Amino acid sequence: MPEASPVIQITDLRFAWKKQAQPVLNIASLEINREERVFLRGPSGSGKSTLLNLLAGVALPQSGVLKVLGRDMNTLGSAQRDHFRADHIGLIFQMFNLIPYLSVVENVTLPCRFSGKRRHKVLAQGDSLEHEAMRLLDHLDMAHADVLHEPVSELSVGQQQRVAAARALIGAPELVIADEPTSSLDADRRSAFIDLLFRECDSANATLVFVSHDNTLQAPFERTIEFDQLNRAAQAQPKLHVVS
Amino acid sequence: MAILGLAIKSFRNRKFTTGLTVLSIALSVMLLLGIEKIRVGAESSFTSTISGTDLIVGARSSPVQLLLYSVFHIGNPTNNISVHSYEEISEQPQVKWAIPLSLGDSHKGYRVVGTSADFYQHYRFGKQQSLQLEQGAWFGEGYQAVVGADVAAAQGYEPGTEIIIAHGSGDESFVTHADKPFRITGVLQRTGTPVDRAVYVGLESIDAIHESFEGDEHGHDPLMRHADHADESEEGELSAILIGLQSRGAALAMQRTINEHDHEPLTAIMPGTVLLEVWQMMGTVENVLMVVSGFVVAVGLFSMLIILMTSLNERRREMAILRSVGARPAHVFVLIMGEAVFLTLLAIILGLAMVYALMLFMQPWLESAFGLYVAIGWPNTTELILLSVIALCGFLIGLIPSLRIYRYSLADGMTIRV
Numbered sequence: 001m002p003e004a005s006p007v008i009q010i011t012d013l014r015f016a017w018k019k020q021a022q023p024v025l026n027i028a029s030l031e032i033n034r035e036e037r038v039f040l041r042g043p044s045g046s047g048k049s050t051l052l053n054l055l056a057g058v059a060l061p062q063s064g065v066l067k068v069l070g071r072d073m074n075t076l077g078s079a080q081r082d083h084f085r086a087d088h089i090g091l092i093f094q095m096f097n098l099i100p101y102l103s104v105v106e107n108v109t110l111p112c113r114f115s116g117k118r119r120h121k122v123l124a125q126g127d128s129l130e131h132e133a134m135r136l137l138d139h140l141d142m143a144h145a146d147v148l149h150e151p152v153s154e155l156s157v158g159q160q161q162r163v164a165a166a167r168a169l170i171g172a173p174e175l176v177i178a179d180e181p182t183s184s185l186d187a188d189r190r191s192a193f194i195d196l197l198f199r200e201c202d203s204a205n206a207t208l209v210f211v212s213h214d215n216t217l218q219a220p221f222e223r224t225i226e227f228d229q230l231n232r233a234a235q236a237q238p239k240l241h242v243v244s
Numbered sequence: 245m246a247i248l249g250l251a252i253k254s255f256r257n258r259k260f261t262t263g264l265t266v267l268s269i270a271l272s273v274m275l276l277l278g279i280e281k282i283r284v285g286a287e288s289s290f291t292s293t294i295s296g297t298d299l300i301v302g303a304r305s306s307p308v309q310l311l312l313y314s315v316f317h318i319g320n321p322t323n324n325i326s327v328h329s330y331e332e333i334s335e336q337p338q339v340k341w342a343i344p345l346s347l348g349d350s351h352k353g354y355r356v357v358g359t360s361a362d363f364y365q366h367y368r369f370g371k372q373q374s375l376q377l378e379q380g381a382w383f384g385e386g387y388q389a390v391v392g393a394d395v396a397a398a399q400g401y402e403p404g405t406e407i408i409i410a411h412g413s414g415d416e417s418f419v420t421h422a423d424k425p426f427r428i429t430g431v432l433q434r435t436g437t438p439v440d441r442a443v444y445v446g447l448e449s450i451d452a453i454h455e456s457f458e459g460d461e462h463g464h465d466p467l468m469r470h471a472d473h474a475d476e477s478e479e480g481e482l483s484a485i486l487i488g489l490q491s492r493g494a495a496l497a498m499q500r501t502i503n504e505h506d507h508e509p510l511t512a513i514m515p516g517t518v519l520l521e522v523w524q525m526m527g528t529v530e531n532v533l534m535v536v537s538g539f540v541v542a543v544g545l546f547s548m549l550i551i552l553m554t555s556l557n558e559r560r561r562e563m564a565i566l567r568s569v570g571a572r573p574a575h576v577f578v579l580i581m582g583e584a585v586f587l588t589l590l591a592i593i594l595g596l597a598m599v600y601a602l603m604l605f606m607q608p609w610l611e612s613a614f615g616l617y618v619a620i621g622w623p624n625t626t627e628l629i630l631l632s633v634i635a636l637c638g639f640l641i642g643l644i645p646s647l648r649i650y651r652y653s654l655a656d657g658m659t660i661r662v
Contacts, residue, residue: 056568079572086570097565099250101257113246114570167569 006067007175007207008032008055013064014233015054024050025061026233030225034174037201037208039218042227046234048211049094051227052177055209056091057081069174086115090168090206092178096160098167100153104142107152108133108166111173118171129170136166139196141189157184165193172204179211194220247579250566251586254579258555265551266591272544273595273634274602276537280627281603283530285610285618290523293437294515296368298495299487301325301333301502304509308525311518314345314484317355317438321347324481329508333485336501338494341366343486346450349409354395356409356443358450364390366488369437379403380430383446387453389426390444393434401428407443409453421453436617451480487512545637548587552580552645563649577650584642585635592631596623 010030016023024047032038042048053059054066057073058081066073069088076084085091090111098107109129112119122132137143140162147155152163161184168176178197182190194217201208210221218224228234255262294315302310303323312318327344334342343366346358357363364375364382380403383390391401401407406425426445434440489495495514502512563576603620610616623631 058568079574082567082570082572085568091568093568097561097568099562099565101253102250106253110566111569113249114566114572114575 005034006031007034007036007069008209009065009067011065013054013061013066015050015059015061017050023062023233025054025231027051027064027231030230032207032209034207035201035205036223037198037221038210039221039224040209040211040227041213041215041218041224042231042234046227047231048227049179051231052179052209052211055175055177056089057085086111087117088174090170090173090176092165092168092176092181094180094183096164098152098160098163101151103149104137104152104155104163105130105133105148107163108137108170110167112171115171118173121171132170133166136169136196136200137162139199140166140193142166158186158189161185162189162193165197169197169200172200172206174204174206176201176206176208178208180213181210182212182214182217190214190217247571247575247582251579251582254562255583255586261551261555262587265548266587266594268547269541269544269588269591269634269638270594270598272537272541273592273631274598275540276534276630276634277595277599277623277627278602279533279537280624280630281599281618282610282616283533284624284626285616287523288619289436289617291516291519292370293519294367294369294486296366296372296488297486297515298489298492299499299502299512300484300515301329301487301510301512302484304511307511307513307518308522310484310511310513311515311522313347314486315438315515317347317357317442321483324483325485325510326508327480327482329505329510330482330485332505332507333487333502336498338489338491338498339487340490341488343367344447344482345484345486346447346481347483349411349450349453351395351407351409351443352399354392354441354443355438356389356445356450358445358447360447363444363486367439367486369435369439373435375435375439376433377430378433380428383429383444383449385446385448387424387426387449388429388446390430390432391428392432392440392442392444394440395443396431401431403428403430409443409445424453434611436611447480447482541634541637544591545588545634545641548584548638549641549644552584552642553648556645556649559645560649573650577646580646580649581639581642584646585639588635588638588642591638592634596631 008031010027012029013025013027014023015025040048040051050059054061054073055068057068057076060066060074068084071084073081099110102110109132112122112129119129122129125132127135134143134148137148142159142162147159152160155163161181165178165181168178176197181197182193185193197208197210198220200206208221210217212218300310300314302314303321303325305322309319309322313321330342330344333339341362343362344358344360345363347355349356349358361382367375369375377390378393378396380390389407391399391407395401405428407428408425409421411421426443426449432439487498489498499512499514502510559580563571563579566576566579567573600620603618607618607620610618
């Protein structure tokens with residue numbers, strides 16, 4: 001059973017993009033515990049990705065408290081947040097964000113090139129970075145010799161998404177943030193992907209924050225957060241009505 | 245190490261544009277260094293045209309004019325000096341040697357210089373190098389000549405060939421001494437100076453052909469001086485005298501003595517001083533060339549800036565991705581900065597290689613066509629300074645995109661909106 005110590009703590013958090021008067025996020029309180037798997041659901045434009053940005057330390061809230069793994073993100077400088085993210089957070093982006101000219105294996109092992117902590121975790125298991133990358137890719141049906149050393153720009157969208165997932169999971173980060181990670185996968189691969197994600201999070205005692213529109217994926221998660229109920233700023237925004 | 249590997253792979257990914265940038269800067273570097281090398285070669289060739297000669301004496305004229313016609317065979321003396329003055333000067337105790345020069349004739353556009361064996365014995369060029377014969381021997385009595393290396397090469401002359409000397413110094417002359425051909429006795433080794441482009445004959449033979457020219461009117465034998473011309477031959481004329489002194493320290497005093505010579509108005513110059521003066525006159529052209537090539541380098545560097553800046557959008561996303569997986573701001577700064585520095589250094593090395601290859605290819609042609617010897621050696625101090633300035637400019641230019649990407653990378657590169 002997961003420990004009940006919070007990995008993410010939010011109190012009175014407010015965030016607005018530059019040149020926007022209205023806040024995008026206004027969250028009174030949120031706690032996500034260690035090893036918890038949280039499914040975050042909400043309509044487009046409700047601010048889910050913005051929250052993920054804040055959790056990853058890409059942006060900082062204008063007010064309130066945001067603690068990740070016990071660290072107050074507001075107290076960290078830009079380089080410190082990069083360092084923190086590299087060591088503790090695995091990110092799966094909606095747009096994959098792979099380096100196009102690097103091969104599949106090079107993209108997957110990239111976080112370990114910048115994070116000594118994640119590199120040591122892999123090496124401590126007696127694996128090389130390449131072997132660990134191959135193991136993760138194998139679970140995602142991507143360990144084919146003909147693609148491993150190809151630039152990722154030559155892969156299909158679905159293949160790129162799996163590479164992005166393997167990259168986020170390498171080095172067993174304590175927090176995995178996944179933004180629509182299955183949107184380009186077919187049903188079989190989606191299932192394999194969720195299995196891998198849970199298995200890796202289990203083995204690393206990691207916490208998972210998962211954003212998706214696909215409600216069929218919701219079942220294995222321990223908690224579902226309805227984002228438009230969490231975010232008071234989204235509640236204040238006028239609703240769009242589709243006229244048929 | 246991660247950054248270096250990324251930088252290399254990123255270069256490979258953009259090899260065409262980075263290759264063009266490197267080539268553009270390398271061409272600028274080649275132009276700049278090429279001009280500098282030619283400038284140094286020209287200066288060196290120019291200033292080493294004559295050495296070991298302490299004074300040049302001619303009829304009263306401007307020092308530059310005297311230097312140009314006596315050493316470079318450019319232009320003509322406005323007046324001559326008497327043999328009497330030559331004898332008087334050469335008998336001075338401070339004078340170690342004196343070389344008489346008589347100009348005014350030519351052969352196929354090459355200057356004919358009437359002189360004595362002293363020229364071969366005492367004339368020095370470059371670093372006190374003496375004249376050497378490639379073939380044959382120095383001329384003796386009679387109608388004999390020694391030709392410079394360029395004359396021999398261009399005309400295919402060798403000892404034994406007979407040549408006709410013409411009046412005047414132009415390429416074409418209507419008045420020739422066709423009846424008195426000169427036999428070539430020797431060919432001088434190449435000097436890289438105007439010596440290579442001249443024909444040397446004895447003073448007596450020069451006098452003789454001119455006497456012959458006049459003597460024919462009277463039906464007299466050329467080398468047998470006619471009694472009617474006895475006074476003229478005794479009072480023959482010279483164009484200039486090259487003087488070597490016992491002591492270089494006596495040059496100023498000797499110059500003053502000659503300039504105040506009361507027998508006839510003379511001008512004595514110290515060749516080193518006037519060479520420098522002439523070179524400075526040409527300095528404006530040299531500076532213009534340097535400015536132009538400086539602009540070319542600036543354009544090359546500016547093109548690098550343009551290429552770096554235009555690729556920024558693409559690179560901003562790339563840098564943001566790197567930061568999302570743990571690269572620090574310093575890493576992305578070093579990546580872009582390193583790229584600019586690497587491109588500049590690569591361009592400098594390529595530019596250097598190109599300039600040396602070009603020099604290797606063009607050196608013989610420059611030497612034969614222009615008498616310009618461009619030494620192929622290590623870069624001199626000026627070239628190293630120029631290269632350092634280019635490297636520094638590359639560094640400063642690299643700062644602009646590096647700072648921009650440093651500032652923007654995460655803020656606008658990592659968009660994970662839903």
